[in-house]
Structures are given as structure tokens and as C-alpha cells.
Amino acid sequence: MMIGKKKLTLTSAALLGLACTFGIAGTVSAQAEAASSSECIKCHTDLDQMDAFGAAAASSSAGIAG
């Protein structure tokens, strides 16, 4: 019975560890991915600047659809 409980505790701890490791690793990895586009993000999240470009493009009318 003791062995069973110990096994269960160890398994739970191992699973918790795995979840933490992969969870953190996943976040770190995603942050790294986003960081690889830091310059793009810096420009494209400047909405005033982007809207100034957009206003010019939007002045041309939409296409004709069926």
C-alpha cells in the first residue's frame, strides 16, 4: 500500500514537472518567435503611422462583385 502511494506521488510530481517544463518552454519559445519579428511589430503596431498609409490605399474603391 505504501509503495503504491509513493509511486502515485512520484508519478504526480513527474507529471507536474513535465507540465511546468513544457509550459514554460512553450511560452519562452513563443516569445522568442515573436521577438524574431520585433522590428515588424514596432512599425505595424504604430497605428497612426499605419493608418496614414492605409488611408491612401483605402481611397481607391472596392472591386465589383457578383
Place this chain on the structure above:
Amino acid sequence: MRGRDTYGVAKDFVESEHGQIGCVNCHKGHNVGDKDEAHKDMTKDPSDEGGGGVCAECHEDTAASYKNAMHYKLTGILDIVGTITQPHKMGDTLLPAAWKLDCNDCHASCGSCHVAWPEVAKGGLLDRHRFLKTPPMEKTCYACHGSRFGGEYRGLLGATADVHYEKLQMVCADCHTANQLHGTKPADSKRYYDTETARCESCHPDAAKSGKSRIAMHNAHPDGTLACAVCHANEYFNCANCHVSLDIKEAGKIKVIFPSDPLVTFKIGKNIDITPNNPYKYNLVRHTPAKKDSLASLTYFQAVLTGSPGPKDLIANYDALPTWNSASVHSIQRKTKQNQSCNACHGQKELFLTKTDLVPEDPKANQKIIFNKIPAPVKK
């Protein structure tokens, strides 16, 4: 801003699951401050290639199905163009180029519904690059289906709006489910041959039980006789002639013109596309905007661009397909002019497509759609 959100990206998108993938991982280009260098080798729509592009990496099942979907392949249009231009070979004409430049704009990638306006509406982000699970119908569906479906559904064209919009504000995706839009079964089938499309009886199962209905008119018409819209649609919009033509009367001055005459009608015709999902003997028919010389401009351009004119009769097989075709009219109402009584429809000549609706230039195939004899008035 005025107009359309075209380039700006929301900060909350950058922090979202899709945003954390990083721009260059989908769009390529370079993570540098210089604009030109940053955009070099960039892919504007990374979701297009092969029916899913980069989306396929996570959304495998949807992409596998979407690569064969009508919205991706435009199977119906290809089939029609291929049929009416026989026996000409596409390679001998400018059709492949015209397809790339124009027709193909209606082709939809994942991004052109869930992230950006479709190409035919000149693109631009829908909502600061946020991914929208249900595409907003006014901006995406109506970019291609706006003038007729969108117009009649909202009551901007024809007699009334559709009851599903008027009373319930239903959007396209309420009937046309994601699974249906993301796939076409069987693969490569055309619209009315697709076995998984929206069905009225999915929500109105009792209405379809001819012989067991509470409604006398439903019982009077055997299953498979009339499409629901024949009794429940109002007048709808048609385009009479061709989509686009060119005014080239004066050398060097080419003007694109849209000569289609608007035509608001209600016409019941014979259904020649009888399929499991369109099994009705009679359906509403809408005029297809085509004429025998609809593609004449391509012949002109072929001569100008290549020095050798293409086939003079580009639509050589014009007679093969009708210009009145089964329609999915989106102006549904419970009570309509024609369903007030038996004789509000029976004996009413103007409701039926007959030879008086055709013109001499029409394709021969139109003869298969018309009523030679309309249903006689019902004697009480």
C-alpha cells in the same frame, strides 16, 4: 481612420496565440527597420498555397478539405468557361491570363475570410490582424456575393429583405456552416452537385413532409416538385447582359464599361441540375450575365498583345449552357404574393419563364428551362 484598416496590427493580436508565432515565420520578409529591406521576399497572404499555406501546419484537417473546396478552386466558374469555349484550347487564348488577372480574384484563401478582406475587395486587414473565427459577412462573403445575395438578403434589392435577416439577424454562417464552406463533397463538384450544402429542412423539418404537413399547400405539392423558394421567395435581382465589356471605338482610348441592365424578376423554371441537394422539378431561375460576345475584349487584347488574334468566336459553344439557371434566392418570407392561394400562382403567366422571356440571341439551352405550358388555374 476613414476607410479600411489596411496595415495596422493590434498589440493584443501580437500577444495572442497566432501573434506569438511571429510575423516573419508566416510572412517571411526580414526583421529589420528599413521598410524596403523588411518587405523584401515577403508573402502577403501566407495562407493561400495549396489550400492552407502556413495554416495547414496546425489546421491539417481543414486545409486537407479546403484544398478541394469550391471557394478555393472556383470549380463552377472553371467548368462553365471550359464548356462554353470548347473546342478552343485554353492555351490558344488569353483566358489563362484573364483568369489570373480577374476571375481568380474571387478565389478565397484562409486569410481572405478570417484575417483580411478578399482580394476582389482590394484586400486590407479586417480587424487589425486579429483572427476572426466567423468571417464578418458584410466584409468577406459579400465581397464576392454582395450584389445579388447580399443585396436581396438585406432588402437592398428586390421587394423585401429575407425573413432570416429581418427578424433574426442571421448571418451567412448560421446556415452555411464552416464544414460546408471548408469542403466540397464530392470533390470537384459544382454548387448544386455539392452534397453538403445548406438545407431549409435542417431547421424546418416539418415543412418538408409532403402529405403529412399541417399546411395544405405543402401537402398539395409532392416531394421533389418545388424548391422551397418557389413559394417563399420574393422578387429578386438579375444581371441581364455581360459583366464587363470594353468600349474601344476610339484607338488608344479603352474604357471599361458595365453594360448589364438590372432586371428585377421572379421566374419559375425547369430544373436541369437535378441532384440530391437540388432534387426539385421546378426551381427559381436567375439570369446569368453572359452574352455570346462577352469575352470579345480578350480577342482584341490578344491581337494587340501578341500580334495574332485569338479565336474570333471565343464562346463557340455558347448554346451548350443556359443563361437562366437555378437560383438560391435569398429573399425568403413566410407569406409571399404567389403563396396566398392556389391561383395566386397557378395560371399566373408572369411568374413562369416562358418563350416570351427569351430573346433571339439566347443560347439554345434556354429552351430546356422554359415552360411550354404553365400550370392551369385550379378549379374549386
